[in-house]
Amino acid sequence: MIEAFRRGAVVALFALVGLGAGATAASAECATDRVDLRGDWGQASFTVEIADDDAERSRGLMHVESMPSGAGMLFVYERAGEPRFWMRNTLIPLDMIFVRPDGVVQHVHDRAIPGDETSISGGDGVLAVLEINGGLAEALGIDPGTEMRHPAFGEGAAWPCTD
Secondary structure, eight states: OHHHHHHHHHHHHHHHHSTTTHHHHHHSOOOTTEEEEEETTEEEEEEEEEEOSHHHHHHTTTTOOOOOTTEEEEEEEEEEEOOEEOOTTOOSOEEEEEEOTTSBEEEEEEEEOTTOOOOEEOOSSEEEEEEEETTHHHHHTOOTTOEEEOTTSOTTOSSOSOO
16 A cells, blocks of 8 residues: 555656646645645645644654655744754655745755754745655755745745635
8 A cells, every 4th residue: 555655656746747747736726735846847746744843843754764755744833934954863865945934945955864963954034844855856956946835835925825
């Protein structure tokens, strides 16, 4: 069952990025368990777990041995600030995508090293951070300026939920 989910997540992710299927993401309703991203590179969607309280944010993706390509974790904060991450007890390399309150990517930290305790920041003014498998942001073209759509980004979102 898990292997079928993984195959389905990979197919769904690359279907949105390739051959014009990006319109599916643009017309889909926003959902709390999904983020949509778009840029001059195309569009992609990730199924996400939400970490929106101190306990969930502290645990994050620690001890996770693998994650489907179309999955991630979205850390959401009450107000914009400068959240800092480390990779203690994290077993897989991760890309950390730091997002402003308007849903625009401010910084991408590529391929954070499992177990590394070096502090990772995306700068001040960050409302949310998306963690996905290491190297995937670069492979897709996700970079500063990419827009993210999710209910966490309210009024003033560059890509609002109510298109």
